[in-house]
Amino acid sequence: MILHPRLESLQQRLAPSPLTAIEDSQLSHRRLRLSIKRDDLIHPVLSGNKWRKLKYCLNHVLNAGYSGVISMGGAYSNHLHALAYACQQLGLKSTGLIRGEQTTELNPTLRDLLTWGMELRFVSREHYRQLRDPQSYEGFKFSHPDYFWLPEGGSSQLALQGVAEILDELPDEYHWLALACGTGTTLAGLSSQLSAPRQLLGIAALKNAGFLNQDIARLLTQFPHHPRNWQLLLDYHCGGFAKTTPALIRFINAFEQRHQLALEPVYTGKLLAAVYDLIEQDFFQPGQHIIVLHSGGLQGRRSETFTTSQ
Numbered sequence: 553m554i555l556h557p558r559l560e561s562l563q564q565r566l567a568p569s570p571l572t573a574i575e576d577s578q579l580s581h582r583r584l585r586l587s588i589k590r591d592d593l594i595h596p597v598l599s600g601n602k603w604r605k606l607k608y609c610l611n612h613v614l615n616a617g618y619s620g621v622i623s624m625g626g627a628y629s630n631h632l633h634a635l636a637y638a639c640q641q642l643g644l645k646s647t648g649l650i651r652g653e654q655t656t657e658l659n660p661t662l663r664d665l666l667t668w669g670m671e672l673r674f675v676s677r678e679h680y681r682q683l684r685d686p687q688s689y690e691g692f693k694f695s696h697p698d699y700f701w702l703p704e705g706g707s708s709q710l711a712l713q714g715v716a717e718i719l720d721e722l723p724d725e726y727h728w729l730a731l732a733c734g735t736g737t738t739l740a741g742l743s744s745q746l747s748a749p750r751q752l753l754g755i756a757a758l759k760n761a762g763f764l765n766q767d768i769a770r771l772l773t774q775f776p777h778h779p780r781n782w783q784l785l786l787d788y789h790c791g792g793f794a795k796t797t798p799a800l801i802r803f804i805n806a807f808e809q810r811h812q813l814a815l816e817p818v819y820t821g822k823l824l825a826a827v828y829d830l831i832e833q834d835f836f837q838p839g840q841h842i843i844v845l846h847s848g849g850l851q852g853r854r855s856e857t858f859t860t861s862q
């Protein structure tokens with residue numbers, strides 16, 4: 553697909569995403585290979601799955617002549633952070649509906665959004681929940697008629713194609729592609745183009761995330777014949793979204809030190825901790841190659857709100 557010239561020039565500023573081989577005794581002992589797909593290195597702001605998910609949405613926004621994008625997220629949202637920056641770079645306006653009350657001092661994420669020209673509107677938690685229902689954001693269309701509505705987390709059919717491009721950058725030989733799941737959009741995009749016998753392993757970052765099975769299936773309705781090549785593990789959330797445990801923090805610190813590679817506790821830390829737990833449980837077969845997607849989100853490390861659930 554031909555990209556809008558402004559998006560093309562933004563894309564040219566992105567760095568390649570290498571594959572980093574991880575070596576340690578837990579892996580060699582079980583004859584496993586582990587590599588990390590470093591989408592965190594694509595760009596300081598448009599990093600990880602954010603660029604992948606936004607790429608064709610923003611292409612549509614530019615080609616269709618919308619003047620801006622309106623979307624929603626929490627006060628530390630990686631999605632809004634990337635969206636605000638991308639819109640500023642592309643000459644588009646942006647509005648972010650932020651979950652919860654406004655605090656007197658804005659956190660670093662929200663300050664960045666303002667710097668990049670995003671209009672911020674704080675909405676109550678109840679109203680925010682309602683906005684997840686596609687019908688209820690209709691009201692915003694009156695105040696922003698020429699804006700494109702992008703659901704929470706950039707979850708849309710338009711996101712799938714950009715995500716699937718990750719697969720073109722992977723080597724031929726691997727058995728599992730493991731990734732963190734919030735809305736399940738990244739998993740759906742990968743699932744739509746993954747070829748057998750490779751499988752996807754999604755690690756849910758939030759508690760009670762069984763609903764993601766339906767959400768992912770819904771995103772994949774345009775691929776009715778695609779095989780069920782994914783499984784979603786629901787028990788590695790460490791107490792809930794953005795919650796941590798002392799064990800998770802210990803794991804992240806040790807992993808970062810050993811491999812000189814930054815993780816964050818909301819998505820990628822839980823993902824790697826889950827993969828290592830599964831390795832210990834002999835979930836993977838000897839000889840298998842596991843690729844873990846580093847989906848970025850490192851700006852979220854600035855949060856002081858992570859709470860320990862134990």
Ligand SMILES: Cc1ncc(COP(=O)(O)O)c(C=O)c1O
Pocket residue numbers: 600601630631705732733734735736737738739819820847848849850
């Ligand atoms: C860093 C990071 N990793 C993973 C995810 C989960 O992606 P998805 O919502 O597509 O499941 C998100 C949320 O968008 C994220 O910010």
